[in-house]
Amino acid sequence: MLVPLSENRAISTPEDVVAVRQAVRQRAVDLGFNLVDQTKIVTAASELARNTLQYGGGGTLRIDEVLHGSRRGIRLVFEDNGPGIANIELAMKDGYTTGNGLGLGLSGAKRLSSEFFIESRPGEGTRVTIVRWR
């Protein structure tokens, strides 16, 4: 897999979450995503950026353009050094939350993505990777 373009962003304030949406939107437009697909990846990014901020205590996002054969896509990697997730299976369930949200962040972001990976170690942090192919 070839990775032509990469960009790193910090997520440490609610304004950064807005900046993440705008950066992901711009990248999706540049790659020729249609409006519905742009909206899906931006919404998934918003959910995950908020999780990084609220549950991870802040972190980073890396935006990559990815190529696989003739397919182009966007890969987003959200990383934090927060408390981690003790039970990933439970965290992925619709409606489950340890905060005061709706519990749709992880499960919803997964539904809005073509590929979804989550790794977490209690006490070390969490990394969520999503890909949306055009």
Add this chain to the structure above:
Amino acid sequence: MERIPILKMGEYLLVTIQVDMHDRLAMTLQDDLTSKIVSARAKGVLIDISALEMVDSFIGRMFGDIAAMSRVLDAETVVVGMRPAVAITLVELGLSLSGVRTALNIERGMDLLRGLIESRGDGAGSAE
């Protein structure tokens, strides 16, 4: 402090969201709107989201909370102008916005609000 303006038109409040809201701004709008329903004795709230390019679970929940709070305060809320791509994404995200009344545009939203207020049968909104 950054704020979303709330316009008063008779017994209605009108909000047009034209910026990409961060979470604190959304919470401020919710608080402002709740206070304004009381101070303006509003019977209806119309929220125009035709400029919004995205509604995630936080913003979706805010609409639900505003609708619930306005109902407790004897007012109705209608959200209008949702873009088709936003609607498709919301449903896939898992949000149904149950409890939030929606209309295609401002005109239909106002008709819906008037109807809702009149059908309460307490004479509110039927002054004309």
